[in-house]
């Protein structure tokens with residue numbers, strides 16, 4: 497039987513086994529999917545052992561996403577731009593690295609939440625790994641503007657400059673929270689900071705947010721985060737957490753490994769927790 501796994505440290509809380517087993521059942525694919533806790537300094541040995549035991553592919557999570565990129569023989573453009581991989585596929589001596597996080601985000605916003613990205617003003621908060629992975633998939637939708645705002649302004653401007661040097665259009669801009677709220681409002685605001693994990697509010701002016709827009713927090717299972725609360729107080733009507741992004745990136749990986757894309761709507765509904 498074909499074996500898959502998610503590798504991380506710690507790994508106990510991972511929803512990936514439940515998601516991929518549900519996909520396997522729904523699509524009639526015979527496979528095993530486990531969670532592997534790897535010692536932080538033994539990622540390569542853990543992956544090698546899994547391959548030797550018949551592993552066909554893995555998902556990779558904290559803290560191994562960078563190492564996964566370095567491990568692979570073939571790194572996709574998405575993984576290269578993100579500087580990190582969240583999925584590996586093994587094929588003899590070859591190992592392919594992919595990053596489906598940004599693609600999962602776009603699919604959730606566009607297909608599940610029904611928000612067009614093309615021609616809209618999109619605000620992306622944070623300049624870490626989560627933002628890095630989201631930039632190219634968001635730009636592919638051709639927003640009127642994609643503004644990356646970060647607490648440490650130099651990190652946002654450096655990140656944007658790096659993408660411009662690689663050919664990104666001028667619709668991609670970067671700056672600080674002080675730059676927000678003075679110009680036109682944003683239709684779609686995405687929180688890619690780690691602030692929701694520590695329940696910290698962001699210095700986000702209400703005047704930057706469009707009431708008809710969507711506020712999207714990449715974290716999930718945390719209810720109404722300070723960011724979503726801020727967006728709600730600013731009058732934004734559509735609020736979402738990142739559970740749909742998680743399921744959609746998993747569906748992309750499943751399709752990449754198995755050649756069949758599972759339906760996601762029912763599973764997202766089942767895994768969703770109330771935003772209160």
Ligand code: ATR
Nearest residue numbers: 622623624625626627646647648651689690691696
């Ligand atoms: P990840 O790889 O998950 O994106 P990261 O690289 O540590 O994590 O980046 C975390 C991001 O959250 C950063 O953009 C960070 O801002 P700084 O670059 O200024 O540190 C942002 N962040 C974390 N806590 C924050 C807070 N309380 N307010 C604003 N931004 C915050």
